[in-house]
Amino acid sequence: MIEKRNRLKIIYDILNMIRNHNNSIKPTPLLRYSNLSSQSFTSYLGELMEKGFIAEGRDKKNRKLLILTEKGFDYLQKYKIITKFVDDFNL
Amino acid sequence: MPLPRFLMGPEFLIELIYSVVVMFSCLVIYFKTREIYNLSSYKSIKYFRMTFLFFAISYFLRFFSRVIMLALALSGPVFLPIGLSSLTTLLLVYTGLMTTFYLFYSISMKKLGKILPETTDYLHVLAVFISSTVMFLNLAIIYVGISLLLLLIMLFLGYSEYVSSERKKSLSPFSIVYFLLILFLMLNIFDILTPGFFMGVRTMIYIASLFLFLLILYKVLKILRVESNDRKKKQT
Numbered sequence: 077m078i079e080k081r082n083r084l085k086i087i088y089d090i091l092n093m094i095r096n097h098n099n100s101i102k103p104t105p106l107l108r109y110s111n112l113s114s115q116s117f118t119s120y121l122g123e124l125m126e127k128g129f130i131a132e133g134r135d136k137k138n139r140k141l142l143i144l145t146e147k148g149f150d151y152l153q154k155y156k157i158i159t160k161f162v163d164d165f166n167l
Numbered sequence: 168m169p170l171p172r173f174l175m176g177p178e179f180l181i182e183l184i185y186s187v188v189v190m191f192s193c194l195v196i197y198f199k200t201r202e203i204y205n206l207s208s209y210k211s212i213k214y215f216r217m218t219f220l221f222f223a224i225s226y227f228l229r230f231f232s233r234v235i236m237l238a239l240a241l242s243g244p245v246f247l248p249i250g251l252s253s254l255t256t257l258l259l260v261y262t263g264l265m266t267t268f269y270l271f272y273s274i275s276m277k278k279l280g281k282i283l284p285e286t287t288d289y290l291h292v293l294a295v296f297i298s299s300t301v302m303f304l305n306l307a308i309i310y311v312g313i314s315l316l317l318l319l320i321m322l323f324l325g326y327s328e329y330v331s332s333e334r335k336k337s338l339s340p341f342s343i344v345y346f347l348l349i350l351f352l353m354l355n356i357f358d359i360l361t362p363g364f365f366m367g368v369r370t371m372i373y374i375a376s377l378f379l380f381l382l383i384l385y386k387v388l389k390i391l392r393v394e395s396n397d398r399k400k401k402q403t
Binding site for chain 1: 200202203206211273274276277325339341342386390
Protein backbone atom coordinates (compact mmCIF):
# COMPACT_ATOMS: atom_id res chain seq x y z
CA MET A 77 0.00 0.00 0.00
CA ILE A 78 2.66 2.46 1.06
CA GLU A 79 4.76 1.78 -2.01
CA LYS A 80 1.80 2.07 -4.35
CA ARG A 81 0.49 5.16 -2.61
CA ASN A 82 3.83 6.80 -3.00
CA ARG A 83 3.79 5.95 -6.66
CA LEU A 84 0.53 7.83 -7.19
CA LYS A 85 1.91 10.76 -5.21
CA ILE A 86 5.27 10.74 -7.01
CA ILE A 87 3.49 10.90 -10.36
CA TYR A 88 1.33 13.74 -9.04
CA ASP A 89 4.42 15.62 -7.82
CA ILE A 90 6.25 15.26 -11.14
CA LEU A 91 3.26 16.42 -13.16
CA ASN A 92 2.49 19.22 -10.72
CA MET A 93 6.05 20.44 -10.92
CA ILE A 94 5.78 20.78 -14.68
CA ARG A 95 2.45 22.59 -14.38
CA ASN A 96 3.88 25.00 -11.80
CA HIS A 97 6.70 25.92 -14.21
CA ASN A 98 4.30 27.24 -16.84
CA ASN A 99 4.02 23.80 -18.31
CA SER A 100 7.57 23.56 -19.59
CA ILE A 101 10.60 22.44 -17.68
CA LYS A 102 13.95 20.97 -18.56
CA PRO A 103 14.60 17.38 -17.41
CA THR A 104 17.50 18.25 -15.07
CA PRO A 105 15.64 20.69 -12.79
CA LEU A 106 12.67 18.35 -12.82
CA LEU A 107 14.93 15.55 -11.59
CA ARG A 108 16.19 17.83 -8.84
CA TYR A 109 12.72 18.90 -7.72
CA SER A 110 11.33 15.38 -7.86
CA ASN A 111 13.60 14.15 -5.05
CA LEU A 112 14.14 10.86 -6.79
CA SER A 113 17.26 8.95 -7.68
CA SER A 114 18.33 9.35 -11.28
CA GLN A 115 17.37 5.75 -11.99
CA SER A 116 13.88 6.08 -10.48
CA PHE A 117 13.31 9.40 -12.20
CA THR A 118 14.22 7.94 -15.58
CA SER A 119 11.87 5.04 -14.97
CA TYR A 120 8.97 7.32 -13.95
CA LEU A 121 9.63 9.73 -16.80
CA GLY A 122 9.71 6.90 -19.32
CA GLU A 123 6.44 5.53 -17.97
CA LEU A 124 4.74 8.94 -18.00
CA MET A 125 5.87 9.62 -21.55
CA GLU A 126 4.81 6.17 -22.68
CA LYS A 127 1.35 6.69 -21.16
CA GLY A 128 1.09 10.08 -22.81
CA PHE A 129 1.05 12.20 -19.63
CA ILE A 130 4.19 14.10 -20.66
CA ALA A 131 5.45 15.07 -24.09
CA GLU A 132 8.77 16.40 -25.29
CA GLY A 133 9.13 19.88 -26.69
CA ARG A 134 11.99 22.18 -27.72
CA ASP A 135 12.77 25.74 -26.68
CA LYS A 136 14.15 28.46 -28.94
CA LYS A 137 17.68 27.18 -28.42
CA ASN A 138 16.52 23.71 -29.38
CA ARG A 139 16.92 22.40 -25.82
CA LYS A 140 14.71 19.58 -24.64
CA LEU A 141 11.65 20.57 -22.59
CA LEU A 142 9.04 18.48 -20.87
CA ILE A 143 5.42 19.57 -21.18
CA LEU A 144 2.14 18.22 -19.87
CA THR A 145 -0.35 16.73 -22.26
CA GLU A 146 -4.10 16.91 -21.83
CA LYS A 147 -3.94 13.50 -20.17
CA GLY A 148 -1.34 14.82 -17.74
CA PHE A 149 -3.62 17.70 -16.76
CA ASP A 150 -6.45 15.21 -16.44
CA TYR A 151 -4.43 13.14 -13.95
CA LEU A 152 -3.72 16.23 -11.86
CA GLN A 153 -7.41 17.08 -11.79
CA LYS A 154 -8.44 13.56 -10.88
CA TYR A 155 -5.66 12.80 -8.41
CA LYS A 156 -7.89 13.66 -5.45
CA ILE A 157 -10.67 11.40 -6.60
CA ILE A 158 -8.26 8.50 -7.20
CA THR A 159 -6.78 8.78 -3.69
CA LYS A 160 -10.24 9.22 -2.16
CA PHE A 161 -11.48 6.17 -4.02
CA VAL A 162 -8.50 4.09 -2.88
CA ASP A 163 -8.89 5.29 0.72
CA ASP A 164 -12.64 4.92 0.98
CA PHE A 165 -12.75 1.47 -0.55
CA ASN A 166 -9.75 0.33 1.47
CA LEU A 167 -7.83 -0.66 -1.67
CA MET B 168 -49.02 -18.89 -27.45
CA PRO B 169 -49.52 -18.70 -23.63
CA LEU B 170 -46.53 -17.97 -21.43
CA PRO B 171 -45.12 -20.90 -19.43
CA ARG B 172 -46.56 -20.97 -15.90
CA PHE B 173 -43.28 -20.18 -14.14
CA LEU B 174 -42.91 -16.88 -16.04
CA MET B 175 -46.13 -15.58 -14.50
CA GLY B 176 -45.34 -16.47 -10.88
CA PRO B 177 -44.04 -14.04 -8.26
CA GLU B 178 -40.85 -16.09 -7.78
CA PHE B 179 -39.76 -15.38 -11.33
CA LEU B 180 -40.51 -11.68 -10.95
CA ILE B 181 -38.51 -11.49 -7.69
CA GLU B 182 -35.56 -13.30 -9.28
CA LEU B 183 -35.73 -11.03 -12.32
CA ILE B 184 -35.81 -7.77 -10.35
CA TYR B 185 -33.12 -8.94 -7.91
CA SER B 186 -30.76 -10.10 -10.66
CA VAL B 187 -31.31 -7.07 -12.91
CA VAL B 188 -30.68 -4.59 -10.06
CA VAL B 189 -27.52 -6.42 -8.94
CA MET B 190 -26.18 -6.77 -12.49
CA PHE B 191 -26.98 -3.16 -13.30
CA SER B 192 -25.24 -1.91 -10.13
CA CYS B 193 -22.15 -4.02 -10.77
CA LEU B 194 -21.86 -3.00 -14.43
CA VAL B 195 -22.27 0.69 -13.58
CA ILE B 196 -19.48 0.36 -10.98
CA TYR B 197 -17.31 -1.44 -13.55
CA PHE B 198 -17.75 1.11 -16.33
CA LYS B 199 -17.76 4.23 -14.17
CA THR B 200 -14.37 3.36 -12.64
CA ARG B 201 -12.70 2.74 -16.00
CA GLU B 202 -11.37 6.27 -16.33
CA ILE B 203 -9.71 6.45 -12.92
CA TYR B 204 -8.07 3.10 -13.56
CA ASN B 205 -6.82 4.16 -16.99
CA LEU B 206 -5.30 7.27 -15.45
CA SER B 207 -3.76 5.70 -12.36
CA SER B 208 -2.98 2.14 -13.54
CA TYR B 209 -3.51 1.26 -9.89
CA LYS B 210 -3.67 -2.52 -9.64
CA SER B 211 -6.15 -2.65 -6.75
CA ILE B 212 -8.64 -0.56 -8.74
CA LYS B 213 -8.19 -2.95 -11.67
CA TYR B 214 -9.04 -5.98 -9.49
CA PHE B 215 -11.86 -4.05 -7.80
CA ARG B 216 -13.39 -3.47 -11.25
CA MET B 217 -12.87 -7.10 -12.24
CA THR B 218 -14.59 -8.18 -9.01
CA PHE B 219 -17.74 -6.30 -9.98
CA LEU B 220 -17.61 -7.51 -13.56
CA PHE B 221 -17.51 -11.08 -12.27
CA PHE B 222 -20.23 -10.32 -9.73
CA ALA B 223 -22.43 -9.25 -12.67
CA ILE B 224 -21.62 -12.40 -14.66
CA SER B 225 -22.17 -14.61 -11.60
CA TYR B 226 -25.57 -13.10 -10.88
CA PHE B 227 -26.54 -13.45 -14.54
CA LEU B 228 -25.63 -17.15 -14.51
CA ARG B 229 -27.35 -17.58 -11.16
CA PHE B 230 -30.52 -16.02 -12.59
CA PHE B 231 -30.32 -18.41 -15.53
CA SER B 232 -29.91 -21.39 -13.17
CA ARG B 233 -32.82 -20.24 -11.00
CA VAL B 234 -35.05 -19.87 -14.06
CA ILE B 235 -34.22 -23.45 -15.09
CA MET B 236 -35.03 -24.64 -11.55
CA LEU B 237 -38.30 -22.67 -11.48
CA ALA B 238 -39.25 -24.01 -14.90
CA LEU B 239 -38.67 -27.58 -13.73
CA ALA B 240 -40.52 -27.01 -10.46
CA LEU B 241 -43.54 -25.10 -11.75
CA SER B 242 -44.01 -26.16 -15.34
CA GLY B 243 -43.06 -29.80 -15.00
CA PRO B 244 -40.58 -31.51 -17.34
CA VAL B 245 -39.38 -29.02 -19.95
CA PHE B 246 -37.15 -29.52 -22.92
CA LEU B 247 -33.57 -28.46 -22.17
CA PRO B 248 -30.50 -29.18 -24.25
CA ILE B 249 -28.48 -31.97 -22.63
CA GLY B 250 -25.92 -30.63 -20.18
CA LEU B 251 -27.15 -27.02 -20.28
CA SER B 252 -28.02 -26.97 -16.60
CA SER B 253 -24.71 -28.59 -15.57
CA LEU B 254 -22.71 -26.27 -17.81
CA THR B 255 -24.44 -23.20 -16.35
CA THR B 256 -23.75 -24.41 -12.82
CA LEU B 257 -20.11 -25.13 -13.69
CA LEU B 258 -19.71 -21.62 -15.09
CA LEU B 259 -21.49 -20.20 -12.06
CA VAL B 260 -19.05 -21.86 -9.64
CA TYR B 261 -16.14 -20.72 -11.82
CA THR B 262 -17.28 -17.07 -11.93
CA GLY B 263 -18.13 -17.17 -8.21
CA LEU B 264 -14.59 -18.31 -7.45
CA MET B 265 -13.09 -15.70 -9.78
CA THR B 266 -15.13 -12.99 -8.04
CA THR B 267 -13.70 -14.08 -4.70
CA PHE B 268 -10.16 -14.32 -6.10
CA TYR B 269 -10.32 -10.85 -7.65
CA LEU B 270 -11.70 -9.30 -4.47
CA PHE B 271 -8.94 -11.06 -2.53
CA TYR B 272 -6.35 -9.60 -4.93
CA SER B 273 -7.96 -6.17 -4.80
CA ILE B 274 -7.81 -5.73 -1.06
CA SER B 275 -4.62 -7.73 -0.51
CA MET B 276 -2.37 -5.94 -3.01
CA LYS B 277 -1.33 -3.33 -0.48
CA LYS B 278 -0.26 -5.97 2.03
CA LEU B 279 0.77 -8.87 -0.19
CA GLY B 280 1.60 -7.05 -3.44
CA LYS B 281 5.20 -8.29 -3.37
CA ILE B 282 4.21 -11.90 -2.73
CA LEU B 283 1.24 -12.23 -5.09
CA PRO B 284 2.13 -13.14 -8.69
CA GLU B 285 1.76 -10.29 -11.20
CA THR B 286 -0.40 -12.34 -13.53
CA THR B 287 -3.83 -13.63 -12.60
CA ASP B 288 -3.99 -16.23 -15.38
CA TYR B 289 -3.26 -19.00 -12.91
CA LEU B 290 -6.40 -18.00 -10.97
CA HIS B 291 -8.54 -18.87 -14.00
CA VAL B 292 -6.85 -22.28 -14.26
CA LEU B 293 -7.34 -22.81 -10.52
CA ALA B 294 -11.00 -21.75 -10.70
CA VAL B 295 -11.66 -24.08 -13.66
CA PHE B 296 -9.99 -26.94 -11.78
CA ILE B 297 -11.93 -26.32 -8.56
CA SER B 298 -15.28 -25.81 -10.28
CA SER B 299 -14.79 -28.98 -12.34
CA THR B 300 -13.92 -30.90 -9.16
CA VAL B 301 -17.01 -29.51 -7.40
CA MET B 302 -19.23 -30.57 -10.30
CA PHE B 303 -17.73 -34.02 -10.96
CA LEU B 304 -17.51 -35.03 -7.31
CA ASN B 305 -20.78 -33.26 -6.52
CA LEU B 306 -19.12 -31.70 -3.48
CA ALA B 307 -20.38 -28.14 -3.03
CA ILE B 308 -18.54 -28.05 0.28
CA ILE B 309 -15.21 -27.66 -1.59
CA TYR B 310 -16.42 -24.38 -3.07
CA VAL B 311 -17.76 -23.20 0.27
CA GLY B 312 -14.54 -24.19 2.08
CA ILE B 313 -12.27 -22.32 -0.34
CA SER B 314 -14.49 -19.22 -0.34
CA LEU B 315 -14.66 -19.20 3.46
CA LEU B 316 -10.90 -19.60 3.73
CA LEU B 317 -10.30 -16.60 1.44
CA LEU B 318 -12.91 -14.59 3.34
CA LEU B 319 -11.20 -15.28 6.64
CA ILE B 320 -7.80 -14.27 5.21
CA MET B 321 -9.34 -11.02 3.88
CA LEU B 322 -10.89 -10.28 7.26
CA PHE B 323 -7.60 -11.04 8.99
CA LEU B 324 -5.72 -8.71 6.61
CA GLY B 325 -8.25 -5.93 7.23
CA TYR B 326 -7.98 -6.37 10.97
CA SER B 327 -4.17 -6.61 11.01
CA GLU B 328 -3.97 -3.41 8.96
CA TYR B 329 -6.21 -1.69 11.50
CA VAL B 330 -4.11 -2.95 14.43
CA SER B 331 -0.79 -2.02 12.82
CA SER B 332 -1.89 1.44 11.62
CA GLU B 333 -0.21 4.15 13.67
CA ARG B 334 -3.18 6.48 13.68
CA LYS B 335 -5.58 3.67 14.60
CA LYS B 336 -8.05 5.01 12.11
CA SER B 337 -11.36 3.22 12.27
CA LEU B 338 -11.69 -0.12 10.52
CA SER B 339 -13.02 0.50 7.00
CA PRO B 340 -16.71 -0.42 6.85
CA PHE B 341 -16.07 -1.78 3.38
CA SER B 342 -14.03 -4.65 4.83
CA ILE B 343 -17.28 -5.88 6.35
CA VAL B 344 -19.29 -5.03 3.20
CA TYR B 345 -16.90 -7.06 1.00
CA PHE B 346 -17.10 -9.95 3.45
CA LEU B 347 -20.90 -9.93 3.35
CA LEU B 348 -21.09 -9.58 -0.44
CA ILE B 349 -18.92 -12.66 -0.95
CA LEU B 350 -20.80 -14.49 1.78
CA PHE B 351 -24.13 -13.77 0.08
CA LEU B 352 -22.75 -14.78 -3.31
CA MET B 353 -21.45 -17.98 -1.77
CA LEU B 354 -24.85 -18.72 -0.22
CA ASN B 355 -26.59 -17.91 -3.51
CA ILE B 356 -24.33 -20.34 -5.38
CA PHE B 357 -24.63 -22.97 -2.66
CA ASP B 358 -28.40 -22.64 -3.02
CA ILE B 359 -28.06 -23.59 -6.69
CA LEU B 360 -25.71 -26.49 -5.91
CA THR B 361 -27.94 -27.69 -3.06
CA PRO B 362 -31.47 -26.62 -4.09
CA GLY B 363 -33.65 -25.31 -1.29
CA PHE B 364 -30.70 -24.77 1.03
CA PHE B 365 -31.82 -21.37 2.33
CA MET B 366 -35.40 -21.26 1.16
CA GLY B 367 -36.61 -19.75 4.43
CA VAL B 368 -34.16 -16.83 4.50
CA ARG B 369 -33.84 -16.22 0.77
CA THR B 370 -35.78 -12.94 0.80
CA MET B 371 -33.67 -11.62 3.69
CA ILE B 372 -30.47 -12.42 1.81
CA TYR B 373 -31.82 -10.79 -1.36
CA ILE B 374 -32.73 -7.59 0.47
CA ALA B 375 -29.44 -7.46 2.40
CA SER B 376 -27.27 -8.05 -0.67
CA LEU B 377 -29.28 -5.56 -2.74
CA PHE B 378 -28.73 -2.97 -0.04
CA LEU B 379 -24.96 -3.61 -0.04
CA PHE B 380 -24.61 -3.44 -3.84
CA LEU B 381 -26.62 -0.22 -3.95
CA LEU B 382 -24.53 1.18 -1.10
CA ILE B 383 -21.30 0.59 -3.05
CA LEU B 384 -22.87 1.99 -6.21
CA TYR B 385 -23.99 5.10 -4.33
CA LYS B 386 -20.51 5.56 -2.83
CA VAL B 387 -18.79 5.16 -6.22
CA LEU B 388 -21.15 7.62 -7.90
CA LYS B 389 -20.85 10.06 -5.01
CA ILE B 390 -17.05 10.15 -5.23
CA LEU B 391 -17.16 10.60 -9.01
CA ARG B 392 -19.89 13.25 -8.85
CA VAL B 393 -18.12 15.31 -6.18
CA GLU B 394 -15.08 15.44 -8.41
CA SER B 395 -16.95 16.40 -11.56
CA ASN B 396 -18.90 19.08 -9.65
CA ASP B 397 -15.61 20.54 -8.43
CA ARG B 398 -14.39 20.74 -12.00
CA LYS B 399 -17.56 22.46 -13.16
CA LYS B 400 -17.20 25.04 -10.40
CA LYS B 401 -13.62 25.74 -11.47
CA GLN B 402 -14.70 26.19 -15.06
CA THR B 403 -17.44 28.71 -14.19
